[in-house]
Amino acid sequence: MGHPHKALRTSMTGAVSAALLAGAAVGLAPAAPAAAAGTPAAPGIRFVDIHGDGGTVLKANVVTPAGAGGSRTYPVVVLPTSWATPQVEYLAQARKLAGAGFVVVTYNVRGFWQSGGNIEVAGPPDIADARKVVDWALANTPADPSRVGMAGMSYAAGISLLAAAHDDRIRAVAALSGWADLTDSIYSGRTQHRQAAGLLLGTGYLTGRPGPELRQFAKDFLGANLEKEDEMLAWGEKRSPSAHVDRINRNGTAVMLANAWGDTVFPPNQYAEFYERLTVPKRLEFRPGDHATAEAPGLLGLPNDVWDGARRWLDHHLKGTDNGVDREPPVRIMSRSGGAYETYPDWKSVGADARKIALGGTETIRANVDSGANGGIAMLSGTLDQFAKLPPTASIPLLPRWFAAVWRSERHGSPQRIRGTAKLHTTVTSTKESGTLVAYLYDVGPLGLGKLVSHAPYTFHGRTPGKPFPVDLELFSTAYDVPAGHRLALVVDTVDPLYIEHNPSGARLTFSSPATDPSYVSVPLREQ
Known part of the structure; x- marks a missing residue:
């Protein structure tokens, strides 16, 4: 049986990669410490403190369309940060969204970097935080309460889907490289995904403050404590959007899901199964790559079809733009061997010939x-x-x-x-x-x-x-x-x-x- 400490050492290559990516994003963005909380750091950009669940301070930034003011309102997109990344992660994409007429609020999730609290792994406090951020955006920006969306990569994707299940104000979600079933992602086949869990835990300890619940889960999970399996499964289910799919369907939230075929943290099967259970406007995209590698260049402001697709999704479902996204085949995939995108009417049609x-x-x-x-x-x-x-x-x-x-x-x-x-x-x-x-x-x-x-x-x-x-x-x-x-x-x-x-x-x-x-x-x- 593998040793849990070896798992953490094995994952450090991935941790370094994540840190370099975050560092690159920071290098392209204005330095957060240069601006006092609540004051503009650049035209249209403010760095602010938002009080989340229980008063926990969440470090955030707000990007508004040029010339925003008066009585005009805009659709708003909330972007929680990915696991272990700082609040400037999405500034390049936030500027593009603001340039397209969105108010954008990005915030550092609790437990990481300068935000308060402990890491809750998309637990109830994180969902309550997301709702508080929406409240703050509606009260402090020219945001339209009838046009609220959420988006983001990895950890942010999971939080966005869970928030959409618990807040019917959220009309559209673009969930990139996320999870629908957390248990099936890191415990598929009743087998602990050692390197994936080690990567998450290693970067969590490096950049944040794991809470008691996460520490206990990590001990039981990596230690293969079968006596605690029911507790671990319940812990994962509470954090799985698939367990709340009926609420998302009832709320009518338009959901875009995008992932990579080779995602070693959140494998594609669980996203595809979740997609099939959705009855709302929906879209599913799979591309070559590993965890978040397909959309990562977009964090640097580089051309990126994943983020372009997410903006088209938000444009249509929050702004009402007639860009044809609602008339396109909803399942879009690219072979790992290369070539153009292929489209299908549903996921079942992808593998119809067996x-x-x-x-x-x-x-x-x-x-x-x-x-x-x-x-x-x-x-x-x-x-x-x-x-x-x-x-x-x-x-x-x-x-x-x-x-x-x-x-x-x-x-x-x-x-x-x-x-x-x-x-x-x-x-x-x-x-x-x-x-x-x-x-x-x-x-x-x-x-x-x-x-x-x-x-x-x-x-x-x-x-x-x-x-x-x-x-x-x-x-x-x-x-x-x-x-x-x-x-x-x-x-x-x-x-x-x-x-x-x-x-x-x-x-x-x-x-x-x-x-x-x-x-x-x-x-x-x-x-x-």
């Missing part, structure tokens, strides 16, 4: 050893895939069969497109009552080099040793193009640095395919 690859025979593997197949490194692998088309790779013929089970398809004579969610069904027999397996889908070239298409972990507890049981596992959704002459390979092993594994020493896993319940991997595959 082919089953039989997983015949019986394979037995030893646990506790990394076979060499793995999902990569949080915040790095998805970025390399985005900019250099370099996903994690493995030599499939050289994988040690003592520690990895391997099945391969026939070669494909023509190019194939994978769009959507691959699903594994198999029968497992373990020599121990607990265990972890990780399934990987590879695109394998003529020389046997496999490029990772998708993967997902799965952990079980309380199984009777020697007794077979079925396993159904959804791999992380993706869009990938398989060249002609290649084949697909499914690999299963028991150790991946991304996750905490629960394999007792000496455990063995056997994968079988009973005649009455054949094993297979279903891949959303079609010819190009």
Whole structure:
């Protein structure tokens, strides 16, 4: 089983990346200390203190359209900061929004940097803070109370969705690289996402003040305390917009969701499932990249289609601009292999064509050893895939069969497109009552080099040793193009640095395919 302190050390590369990004954003913005609270730092920009829930001071800035004054009102967009970033994070985008006729209020969420309070991880105090910021904006800026929106990246996306469920004044949300189901994001397949959790905790401790509830959760989560699993699940559900989707639907909030295929913090599946449950005006966008890497250049004021799409969404739903966003197909995706955007009427249509690859025979593997197949490194692998088309790779013929089970398809004579969610069904027999397996889908070239298409972990507890049981596992959704002459390979092993594994020493896993319940991997595959 992985050690929690090792998890934090593993995550420091991602922490440094986040810090550099925040620093770059600060470098382009006016320095906050140069302006006293409540006084203009530049034309149209004010740095202010807003009193949140319980009087907690939230450091904020306000950007208003040029010439704002008199009795005219404007739509308002509230931007909470991302996890571990300072209040100037969104100034470049705030200026663009103000230039388009919005009042913009961005604020540092509680527990981080100079704002007061403790980190509550989108808990009730954070939602109450968001409502207080809306109150303040309506009372202190030329904001129109009938045209309120929220937006932001990562932590801000989650808070925005939760706030929309609890405040019917919020008419539109653009949630970028966020989560809908916090538990499914960092605990999918009942497996702790070690590097993702370590990244969040590491940067949280570096830039903020974790509250007692977060400290206890981190201890139980990284320590794999199964006695506290119900409490951890309840903690995550309270912070999951998916648990409040009925309230969002009832409020009628227009919701835009955007994420990256390779997001190692908030994988795409949970966003897609949430999108399908929304009955309000909605939009779903997936692109290549890792956590927040697709929209990060926009923080520096660089051209960015994610932020451009968010502004179009807010323009239409808050200003009434007839820009056609309501008439476009609502699901928009880009393949990791490149090419133009593809559009679909709904998420189900993305992976409508599925082919089953039989997983015949019986394979037995030893646990506790990394076979060499793995999902990569949080915040790095998805970025390399985005900019250099370099996903994690493995030599499939050289994988040690003592520690990895391997099945391969026939070669494909023509190019194939994978769009959507691959699903594994198999029968497992373990020599121990607990265990972890990780399934990987590879695109394998003529020389046997496999490029990772998708993967997902799965952990079980309380199984009777020697007794077979079925396993159904959804791999992380993706869009990938398989060249002609290649084949697909499914690999299963028991150790991946991304996750905490629960394999007792000496455990063995056997994968079988009973005649009455054949094993297979279903891949959303079609010819190009």
